[in-house]
Amino acid sequence: MLLIIRTASIPGLENLLRHCDLPSYFTLLKDENCIQDFYIRETLAMTHASVLTLNTFEQLEPSIMTKLAAIFPQVYSIGPLHNLLKTIVTNNSSSPHEDDPM
Numbered sequence: 001m002l003l004i005i006r007t008a009s010i011p012g013l014e015n016l017l018r019h020c021d022l023p024s025y026f027t028l029l030k031d032e033n034c035i036q037d038f039y040i041r042e043t044l045a046m047t048h049a050s051v052l053t054l055n056t057f058e059q060l061e062p063s064i065m066t067k068l069a070a071i072f073p074q075v076y077s078i079g080p081l082h083n084l085l086k087t088i089v090t091n092n093s094s095s096p097h098e099d100d101p102m
Contacts, residue, residue, distance in 0.1 A: 049072065050072075050073055050074065051072070051073070051074045051075075051076065052068060052072045052074065052075045052076070053076045053078055054068075054075070054076070054077050054078070054079065055078065055079035055080060055081045056077050056079045056080065057077050057079055057080065058077050065077060
């Protein structure tokens with residue numbers, strides 16, 4: 001059965017975000033795509049947010065950051081978060097307190 005694929009565009013980002021840039025689960029033709037539905041609900045809920053925090057940095061995606069800053073009152077780029085893992089000191093304790101012997 002062929003299903004209609006729901007498509008939408010973000011005002012101002014039409015030429016910056018392509019269909020092929022989306023994760024594969026957005027291109028699956030299924031009756032029920034719970035992952036896609038989850039992201040659609042969360043994206044719509046995001047439009048009501050007072051702050052938007054993104055795992056990127058402005059120099060990497062300046063066009064998108066500029067457009068989002070025009071839409072949302074506060075946009076923060078805090079990434080890339082995976083680089084933070086390189087700076088975390090590992091130890092045998094799962095406690096955030098250094099003096100906690102566990």
